Amino acid sequence: MKKTLESAFVTTLPVLFGYLFTGIAFGLLLSKAGYGVLWAALISTVVYAGSMQFVLVTFFDGGLSLFTMAMMTFAINIRHSFYGLSFIQKFKEMGKKRLYMIFSLTDETYSLLCSAKTPEGVDEKRYYMAIALMDQIYWIIGSVLGSVAGALITFDTTGIDFAMTALFIVIFVEQWLEARNHLPALVGLAAGIICLLIFGPGNFILPSLLSSVLLLMLLKARLDVTEEADKADKEQEDVQ
Template sequence: MQEQIKALKAAFPYTLPVMTGYLFLGMAFGILLNSKGYSFKWAIFMSIIIFAGSMQYVAIELLTVAFDPLNAFFMTLMVNARHLFYGLSLLGKYNEAGKKKLYLMFGLTDETFSILCATETPAEIDKGWFMFFVTFLNHSYWITACALGGILGSLVSFNTKGIDFVMTALFVVIFINQWKSQKHHAPALIGISASVICLLIFGAQNFIIPAMGLILITLGFYRKPFEKEAEKCYLPSNSHSS
């Protein structure tokens, strides 16, 4: 138990910025979901089961139209395709987590990825439990914020026009933070260029998967020049053991 408590205390400070962001994003989701006639219980349920902010916003629209499972599947794949790349880059770290790896894979979000990618586990802290509590705390923040938004939406009337723009703002902030934290910006520029090209060719509704594929091919082609820089972020550190 002492080991888990130490890991929780070590993880908590790193998740505070996420808690602040999730408070507004989650409440916006809860309010928007409530405006469509769904109670805060649905906000909690979706946050526990789905735990994907952008997809939960999309799911609100899917709940208000005729049921189309094939369309829902492809929409989910396009919206969350980036997590395939996140997961691949964290395989080395997650292999050290034992049975906790399953929850870590489920709970991987943009914000959790950023923390785990940019943070070294503090000395004398178990890496697996540290990653677990970073993920668990972020998940807890999201569930709580969505529930609060659903409750608030049922008590106060809101004009929800434009409220779904918060996810776009979040991705912009994440990109800016990642840009500032890295010395070499070639991978980011490749990502932007590939996305713009695919957007022009395939349109706004269908560009995500082709863009991800083009990014993967391009980065694979230039793998060696980027390899040393990428290892600093993705490969597990051997500086301390648990």
């Protein structure tokens, strides 16, 4: 178990620094909206929806009903349903733990699980669970710290919600540098830009995800060939 936790901690280090500061940003905004530490901890534990939590702060100020907020949360985070498609089989094998894995599959956790290589001698299911759990703990700690700081420090929080966008950019760049095949990333970028131009900033996420999935399915044969070639090259490099 110790090796599993150590391996998961090393894997989640990029998210640790990102979630701490982004969580602090959320906690600050929530504090400025008049909600204390307990609210920050509760929302980050039960909702745990990243960018949606920043939007949630404005919902509180707007006096929207719980039903409206629930529907808006579903619409904004519906992209997570696409993330789970590639982990259906692995999550099924995790028994009751699959419920938490589904709940905790944020953008960053999904990114780590896609690229994570289970260390030798470590159980994959426990490794995945540790990654997901650590990521949420980082987010909760950041949210609480931000809420406490917001209650003690007075300053202008304008633009602080850009922290979530910055975290996405950092993770994308890191994966771009590590990946040998950039075609999936280019497909996603192209789909996002085209859908943004067609549907506008408020409605482009779902169409871009759908078009990305369809394009990647069409390109699956080519991607599989490239992946096999990359594996062969890596094995040859390891031998040398």
